[in-house]
Amino acid sequence: MTNPPTVLNLSGVSVRRGRKMLLDDVSFQVREDERWVILGPNGAGKTTLLQIAAARLFPTVGSAEVLDETLGRVDVFELRPRIGLCSNAVANTMPAHETALNVVVTAAYGVSGRWREEYERLDERRAFDLLNAWGVGTVFDRPFATLSEGERKRVQIARSLMTDPELLLLDEPGAGLDLAGRESLVSSISELAEWEGAPATVLVTHHLEEIPPGFTHVLLLRDGKVVEAGPIEQTLTSENLSTTFDMPLELTERSGRYSAFMKQS
Numbered sequence: 724m725t726n727p728p729t730v731l732n733l734s735g736v737s738v739r740r741g742r743k744m745l746l747d748d749v750s751f752q753v754r755e756d757e758r759w760v761i762l763g764p765n766g767a768g769k770t771t772l773l774q775i776a777a778a779r780l781f782p783t784v785g786s787a788e789v790l791d792e793t794l795g796r797v798d799v800f801e802l803r804p805r806i807g808l809c810s811n812a813v814a815n816t817m818p819a820h821e822t823a824l825n826v827v828v829t830a831a832y833g834v835s836g837r838w839r840e841e842y843e844r845l846d847e848r849r850a851f852d853l854l855n856a857w858g859v860g861t862v863f864d865r866p867f868a869t870l871s872e873g874e875r876k877r878v879q880i881a882r883s884l885m886t887d888p889e890l891l892l893l894d895e896p897g898a899g900l901d902l903a904g905r906e907s908l909v910s911s912i913s914e915l916a917e918w919e920g921a922p923a924t925v926l927v928t929h930h931l932e933e934i935p936p937g938f939t940h941v942l943l944l945r946d947g948k949v950v951e952a953g954p955i956e957q958t959l960t961s962e963n964l965s966t967t968f969d970m971p972l973e974l975t976e977r978s979g980r981y982s983a984f985m986k987q988s
């Protein structure tokens with residue numbers, strides 16, 4: 724049986740800004756059927772890595788292939804619609820008055836605000852269906868800025884799926900949500916992850932509780948370097964977490980959900 728195709732292939736990738744190495748010799752491959760979590764402390768380079776995967780940032784050194792295209796040799800404006808990106812940076816570009824429906828539908832053109840583009844009825848229908856699928860159909864005509872944090876996160880995920888992407892990147896989708904909001908979102912992302920037709924997914928988080936069941940692999944990042952990467956059952960261990968966060972940590976797992984606490988001596 725042949726392996727599913729590789730959708731992301733970073734090889735010896737470094738990103739330098741001045742004297743600082745944001746990423747340092749990172750190699751990372753994602754196959755079509757994999758769902759990855761990237762974990763690491765503040766400043767580890769998680770968002771930087773996701774920006775490369777999203778074709779928004781180029782490596783200083785090394786090569787990055789996204790969906791079989793090499794960054795630096797491809798028109799990123801053709802590549803980007805094939806990648807779904809849900810991040811605060813994208814959300815911050817949305818005009819405050821833009822409706823939830825327009826936040827989603829404008830992804831078809833890779834823009835943030837609706838201007839004079841003509842959208843097909845089919846596009847609007849798809850945007851509305853996505854809002855419904857993510858439980859926020861009723862807020863379709865509300866300005867994005869007036870939505871709750873939980874509603875906004877769901878609208879952003881709907882937007883990231885608008886172009887039916889081959890690679891889905893979720894940067895801290897659970898940040899700022901209350902307990903019920905987080906649990907409900909984790910469950911929705913888990914459903915997506917377990918759906919056979921779902922795109923390859925990479926999710927960045929700080930919190931183990933936010934790893935949706937069904938995610939298959941984990942990359943642990945510290946100071947721009949990969950600590951470990953591989954299947955979640957073997958790679959997500961107390962020892963690897965302790966190295967990543969530079970603190971003695973004890974991992975617990977229950978029914979596919981994870982949490983970690985500082986080891987009591």
Ligand SMILES: Nc1ncnc2c1ncn2[C@@H]1O[C@H](COP(=O)(O)OP(=O)(O)OP(=O)(O)O)[C@@H](O)[C@H]1O
Nearest residue numbers: 740743745763764765766767768769770771772929
């Ligand atoms: N343009 C820049 N110039 C210098 N340093 C930068 C620049 N952009 C980011 N950094 C630094 O690079 C490091 C990695 O940033 P990045 O946002 O990728 O980390 P992160 O793991 O996503 O962090 P967090 O969990 O806090 O969101 C941080 O220390 C950040 O301050």
